Amino acid sequence: MDPSSEYFIRKLPEIDQELIYQILELKKEKNVLILAHNYQCEGVQLVADLLGDSLGLAKKVIKATQNDIIFAGVRFMAETAKVLNPNKRIHFPATGSLCDMAAYLKADMIREYKLKNPGIPVVLYINSTAESKTLADIVCTSSNAVNIVKYIQQQTNAPKIAFGPDKNLGAYICKMSGIPIDIIPPHGNCYVHDKYTIKDVSKARKQHPEATLLIHPEAPLEVLDLADYIGSTSMIIHYPVEHPQITSYIIGTEIGVTEQLRRNHPEKTFSPLNENAICTAMKSITLKSILDCIKNIDSDKFIVEIQEDIMKKSQDAINKMIEVR
Ligand code: SF4
Structure with a gap:
């Protein structure tokens, strides 16, 4: 140690x-x-x-x-x-x-979507159950979601892509890629990131006017629009390493990341965008x-x-992402 x-x-x-x-x-x-x-x-x-x-x-x-x-x-x-x-x-x-977000998406919802929308590729966020992943064409993470959706659309030439279970990440992908996205289910979200508001940003900016605001893309689009940088937890954790000149940050993701950053960089200041951003699971x-x-x-x-058939099919969707990225 x-x-x-x-x-x-x-x-x-x-x-x-x-x-x-x-x-x-x-x-x-x-x-x-x-x-x-x-x-x-x-x-x-x-x-x-x-x-x-x-x-x-x-x-x-x-x-x-x-x-x-x-x-x-x-x-x-x-x-x-x-x-x-x-x-x-x-x-x-x-x-x-x-995970509350993973719990939003039941495998039957994807089956039903596929029946109504034959030929539309399904991209699932890694925050989904192994059973749901068996029905995905490919899996993605928050760091590669935009690229994976662009890749699948180019491969299939589909008019739209189905994505689940996060409505906020889906909206962000749509904005960054210009590709129409159907969200399954339409209301899926992570309650930890979905609770960030424009008011939180105004308050934090007032308290720490010099700070750089880093936010996770599971936050609502109107909050992401106010960020200095949008990235996955790993990207947020690496950001201060790559930017040694910045000494003060506001962190828009779960509180555990703020704690880790404070340990990693005791000479810098890290303030949570909302101190109640706590994942109880x-x-x-x-x-x-x-x-x-x-x-x-x-x-x-x-x-x-994990049941063998679920294991094999979900492995295919994850491995496909690993090959593509
Ligand atoms: S913060 Fe918790 S509820 Fe939200 S996506 Fe992560 S694990 Fe799921």
């Missing part, structure tokens, strides 16, 4: 510090790899071997030497890791923890649940299982 992590562990309540040291010891003893999404709470981020976004983490599992991997994120992310790594034992340390994973998972690592208590 690097000394800066030790410094941040000591800033947490004593009870969390104890849990962290127990987890770090057991992780070594049982040869377990812990992956955590950027939106996880600070304690969970501190015990993780790798931090990142859903696809980045799923791809890192491929290179892992460990057979047992704990995925601290939401369920569709653990499923993606399993789909890309069928031979690894992926453990998901929560019982529910389904992500935060349902705690140090206690990680410890419970690691103690049960030899059992199937937290293991992620």
Whole structure:
């Protein structure tokens, strides 16, 4: 563990510090790899071997030497890791923890759309269930969504593209690509990013007039129009590294990213666009649940299982994206 992590562990309540040291010891003893999404709470981020976004983490599992991997994120992310790594034992340390956005889109909605719109390609955001992905022509992430939609439209010459489940990302893709988009379902959204308003931006700009505003494309279009930079969580995390001259930021994505940026760049200032931008599904994973998972690592208590046919078809849609990008 690097000394800066030790410094941040000591800033947490004593009870969390104890849990962290127990987890770090057991992780070594049982040869377990812990992956955590950027939106996880600070304690969970501190015990993780790798931090990142859903696809980045799923791809890192491929290179892992460990057979047992704990995925601290939401369920569709653990499923993606399993789909890309069928031979690894992926453990998901929560019982529910389904991303609210992924839950909007039921596989039957896509079947119904396809029946009514034969020949229209379906592009699904990676934030969807493995079952929904089996019905997609291709998957995309927030960083490659515009390019993937342009690619599919060029390949098929279709008059429009179906995209789900985020209405805001869909509107952003439509604006950036000029391609008409049908959103499935029309109201799908991430409540964490959908709550950003023009008022939040005015307030934050007033409080931090010198700051650069970075926003995730799951936010509403009218808010994105006011951003200095629009990018995925990974792009937002890299932005300050690439712009050493900028010392103050307003961060328009889940609060876990602001916390991570403060740890990575203690000399800079990071203020959340809205301090209530908290994903409760992500935060349902705690140090206690990680410890419970690691103690049960030899059992199937937290293991992620996916039906073989779902595994194969969703793998095709994800692999197609990996080939294209
Ligand atoms: S922040 Fe939004 S999209 Fe991300 S996991 Fe939470 S509910 Fe899903």
